[in-house]
Amino acid sequence: MTEKQPPPAPLGLALRHAHLRAARTFAEELRPLELENVYAAVLINLGLLGSQTQRQLMDSVGSDKSAMVRHIDSLESRGLVRRRPHPTDRRAHAVELTDAGEAALAEVLVAASRTEERLLTCLEPAERGRFRELLGRFAYPAPERTCE
C-alpha cells in the first residue's frame, strides 16, 4: 500500500473522528451507570435548562422527533424523567427530571467531566479553552448572515 504522510484530513472527517472518539470515551465512563450517551445527553439538557418540550430536546440533543419519543419513553420507564402537561401549549409535553433523574444526573455529570478531562489531554492546557470556544461557535453558529 502507498505509504504517504497523511495530508490534513478533510474537515468533515476530522469532525467525525473527533465525535467518535468523544462518544466512545463517554460511553466508557457511562458504562457503570448503564445509561447510553443519548439518554445522558437528555438528562444533562434537562439539568442545565430545566423542563423542556420534546421539540426543544430534539434540537439540543440532535435526535429527530420519533427517536426522541422513544428516548423519553425509555427514560420515563426507568423513572428518570416524567412528562407533564405543558403550562401554555396543550399540544406539548413538559419533560422534567424526577428525583431519581436528578440523582442519575449527578453521576452523569461526573462521568462527563471525567470524559472531557481525558479527551482534552491531547491539547495543551492553554489551548483547551480556545478549542472549546471555536468549536462552540462552529457547532452553534449565530443565525446571522455571516453564517449561513
Add this chain to the structure above:
Amino acid sequence: MTEKQPPPAPLGLALRHAHLRAARTFAEELRPLELENVYAAVLINLGLLGSQTQRQLMDSVGSDKSAMVRHIDSLESRGLVRRRPHPTDRRAHAVELTDAGEAALAEVLVAASRTEERLLTCLEPAERGRFRELLGRFAYPAPERTCE
C-alpha cells in the same frame, strides 16, 4: 419552560452538533453527484493515500468492518473502485480507484471544498487555520502517553 441562557454546551454535544452540521452541509453539496457521505469519504481517502486495504479504510473513514464490506461492494458495483489482490498479504484486498472513480473523486473534492468554505464562514479567517489545527490534534491524537 425555563428560559435560561444556555451555558457552555458539554464538549461531546458540541462535537455532535458540529459533526451533524458538517455532514448535512456535505450531503447537500453531494446531492447532484448521487453519492453518500461515506462513499465520498472512501473515495477521498483512496485519492489522498492511494490503494488501501479495507482495514485501513475502516480506520480512516470510521466505519466498522462489515459496513466497509458493503461500502466497497456498492462502490465496486458502481464501477468507482476495484478490489485487487494485495501484493504481500494474501488475506487482504488492495482497494483502488478506477478511472471512473478518479473522475468522481474530482467532483467530490469540489463538493468538499465548497462544504468547508460554507462551514467555516462562522469563524474569522484568522481563526480557521487554528481551529483546523486544534481539531486535527484532538481528532487524531498522537499515540503518546500525553494522550491516552
Add this chain to the structure above:
DNA sequence: TATTGTTATACTCTATAACTATA
C-alpha cells in the same frame, strides 16, 4: 494465535409519512 475479509443476526437510528390534537 491473531488478523483480513465475509456473512448473518439483532438492535437502533434516520428519513419519511401519516395522523391527532392543538395553535
Add this chain to the structure above:
DNA sequence: TATAGTTATAGAGTATAACAATA
C-alpha cells in the same frame, strides 16, 4: 395552515459473533 407529539415503515448503521483463509 402550521406545529407537537405519536406511530409505522423501510433503509442504513452498529455491535456481535461466527467462519475461512492466511499471517
